[in-house]
Amino acid sequence: MNLGKVSLLVFSTLFLASGNSVANEADNRWLNRKAEGWFWYEKFAEPIEEVEEEKPLPPPAAPAPAEVKPPHNVTPPKAPFSSAWLRENLKAYMDAAIDNPTVENVRTFLYLQRLSLDKAEDFASASEMAVQGDPYLDELTRRPSSTFATQKLDYVAGQERTKLLEKVAQSAGIFFFYDDSELSEVQVPIIKALERYGFAIVAVSINGKPTKNNEFPDYKTDSGHSQLLDIKTYPSTFLVSADGKFEPMGQGVMALPEMVQRLLIAASRNNWITAEEYNKTKPLANTETSLTPHLQSTDVQELIKSQGNSETGFIDPSILHQYIRSKIKGQ
Structure with a gap:
């Protein structure tokens, strides 16, 4: 068989094989499915939406602890061994010593009692120094002590x-x-x-x-x-x-x-x-040393606002001392 016939045979075989493949595909697409009608009447299957798997919600966060504020009217504790602390607690220590008179209980009460007496003595000594030479405080200015x-x-x-x-x-x-x-x-x-x-x-x-x-x-x-x-x-x-x-x-x-x-x-x-x-008619040497005319409550209000405690009216002793001295001097 010459080359031309071989080529024709190969070509024919390929053509037939291709045609059968096309025909089979056409039969499946049209001839065998013609009862389905025109394609625009056909209901195509709706695409299935992928449902995302629900993730579990995270547990709720624990509430932040509320800030605990002390009540407005709670009095702060007194400084230990201060006069206010002794005034509040000395009787309790005395009761403890009487109810349970051990050496330690009795000594504790006596120590605190001695501390109170020492504080009183210190105050008396300081009072003598504070009074001396101040005509507004020294009673000798008003009435001498000599007979x-x-x-x-x-x-x-x-x-x-x-x-x-x-x-x-x-x-x-x-x-x-x-x-x-x-x-x-x-x-x-x-x-x-x-x-x-x-x-x-x-x-x-x-x-x-x-x-x-x-x-x-x-x-x-x-x-x-x-x-x-x-x-x-x-x-x-x-x-x-x-x-x-x-x-x-x-x-x-x-x-x-x-x-x-x-x-x-x-x-x-x-x-x-x-x-x-x-x-x-008063048996006094001096009646002009009264503090009442010099110190009026209305005058000190501004000082309380700027230097003192607006709730209690307490002013630092050194500041109040300067204020009183200035009023006495008429400044």
Whole structure:
């Protein structure tokens, strides 16, 4: 067989094999599946979605621990061995020593008691040093401790008191309400002693009777004044101004010095005498060292806001000391 026939045979064989393959494929695609209709009517299977496997949720995180804040009104513990600590705990240690008197318990209490006494002694010593030389703290500035000096002050104050009583007597009188009791009788000579200063005495009898020895022959019988003045006890004494204002001095028996003092207080309270005049009757060397005019609570509020504890009002002692000294000096 020549080369041309061989080539033709090979070619024909390949062609037939290819055609059979194509025909078989066509039969499967069309001829054998023609009953399925046109392809656009065919329902193609929907693609299956891949379902992701659900992962288990992580366990919930443990809540953060809440910050514990102490109650607002809880008082912080006192510093051990401080005066506040001793004040709170000393009795408890004493009770422990009494209930269980071992050597250790008793010694512990006695140590703490000794500590308290030592602190008190230290405070007393420091107080002497702090007072000395400060006219606002040293009582010697107001009244000396020596007998000869106090006697002189008492004499001068007595003279001033006499002058002031004589002045008050010019514009006020004494109303003396009494009954027939023994207490009223013992008050009579003391009331009479006020006449030496020039006081006019109006004696008012509750039961319409004179005193035992008729010391006040011009006495008056009570006509309702005791009820108006709400008198509960006899004798009762009142300072009465020229315009009829009654100022009580006391209901009950009084000694002469007490009666004079109350009389001056009643006159001062009603501005019948001046504060300066009243201060002269005090047996004091100096009455101008009072801290009250210098220290007012309203003035220190700004200091508390800037330097102190706004809740307690406590200011550091050194800062408060500087503030007080500046006020005393008028700065």
